[in-house]
Amino acid sequence: MNLSRRHRLTSHVETGAMNDIMFFLMLFFLIASTLVNPNVIKLLLPNAKSSKQVMKQPITISVDAAGQYFVNKKPVAPANVEPELVALVGTAPTTEQPTVVLRVDASLNVQKLVDILEIGNRLKLKMVMATQAQQAAGK
Numbered sequence: 001m002n003l004s005r006r007h008r009l010t011s012h013v014e015t016g017a018m019n020d021i022m023f024f025l026m027l028f029f030l031i032a033s034t035l036v037n038p039n040v041i042k043l044l045l046p047n048a049k050s051s052k053q054v055m056k057q058p059i060t061i062s063v064d065a066a067g068q069y070f071v072n073k074k075p076v077a078p079a080n081v082e083p084e085l086v087a088l089v090g091t092a093p094t095t096e097q098p099t100v101v102l103r104v105d106a107s108l109n110v111q112k113l114v115d116i117l118e119i120g121n122r123l124k125l126k127m128v129m130a131t132q133a134q135q136a137a138g139k
Helices: 016-035 078-089 110-122
Strands: 059-063 069-071 074-076 100-104 127-129
Touching: 059 078, 059 110, 069 078, 074 078, 078 110, 100 110, 110 127
Parallel strands: 059 100, 100 127
Antiparallel strands: 059 069, 069 074
């Protein structure tokens, strides 16, 4: 007397689509992880009565081919560049001082640039020199 069943039911799960799903999940998490900044420090900032935001506008110092000096597009005598910068910067702490962008004509000698850099060094200003992108030879 054989009591075991002849037709056993086997459960079978189709896993062919599982590879596609896992690939899309992996792709999603890779893309999402590149958008997340891991260096973020979450802080609960204290409240303040005034919500004034300080906007740091850069100061532009330009010297054209004729040797004329401009501070924020305003003509200035070479001897008055330092007092003009002191007036613009004021007595702000070093962390709140604006960046000074230098725009010096390429045909001028380097001494004019060095003179401006010395003024910035005396005033402890952060200075950046503006340049023009080099064009490709084929164009």
